[in-house]
Amino acid sequence: MKINLLKIIIFSFVVFFISVFWMGLKKDNNYNTTDLTGNVISSFKLPSIYNGDMISDEALKQNQFTLINFFASWCAPCRLEHKYLIKFANHNKNIKVLGVNFKDKKKNVINFLNELGNPYDYVVEDRDGKASILFGIYGIPETILINKELIIIKKIVGPIDEKQFKEIINLIQ
Numbered sequence: 001m002k003i004n005l006l007k008i009i010i011f012s013f014v015v016f017f018i019s020v021f022w023m024g025l026k027k028d029n030n031y032n033t034t035d036l037t038g039n040v041i042s043s044f045k046l047p048s049i050y051n052g053d054m055i056s057d058e059a060l061k062q063n064q065f066t067l068i069n070f071f072a073s074w075c076a077p078c079r080l081e082h083k084y085l086i087k088f089a090n091h092n093k094n095i096k097v098l099g100v101n102f103k104d105k106k107k108n109v110i111n112f113l114n115e116l117g118n119p120y121d122y123v124v125e126d127r128d129g130k131a132s133i134l135f136g137i138y139g140i141p142e143t144i145l146i147n148k149e150l151i152i153i154k155k156i157v158g159p160i161d162e163k164q165f166k167e168i169i170n171l172i173q
Contacts (some may be wrong), residue, residue, distance in 0.1 A: 081159035
């Protein structure tokens with residue numbers, strides 16, 4: 001009798017653990033921040049890379065649209081998308097571009113922008129990466145399009161390409 005009870009208990013544990021393991025395999029464990037669309041961005045205050053003046057979310061309310069781009073000089077995909085940020089800066093008056101420099105040295109950022117051109121209306125620094133977490137950023141480059149009410153309209157994970165450039169232009173017209 002003790003042996004049968006022991007077999008039932010062991011069998012129950014095995015079935016339970018296999019079930020939990022099976023459910024874990026079916027669960028999507030990828031970190032996904034696309035559900036941020038439609039939400040208001042978190043309040044922030046970050047120093048300008050040039051003069052240390054604080055730039056906050058309140059400053060962005062003056063813009064019809066703001067494209068918030070998280071980048072670093074050491075980021076190869078950031079270099080790939082840079083030409084599209086330049087296109088935003090040169091071709092559209094409805095949008096301002098905020099560059100949030102992610103965990104980079106100030107001199108490297110300035111050299112990066114001098115080399116490739118500065119598409120940003122504002123450039124701020126997030127030295128330790130903590131402010132970027134408030135935006136749901138978990139890698140760079142990432143870009144968030146917001147309106148003047150600070151509502152997230154679109155989030156792009158990875159470098160902006162021609163297709164995404166056109167999508168953003170369509171959204172802001």
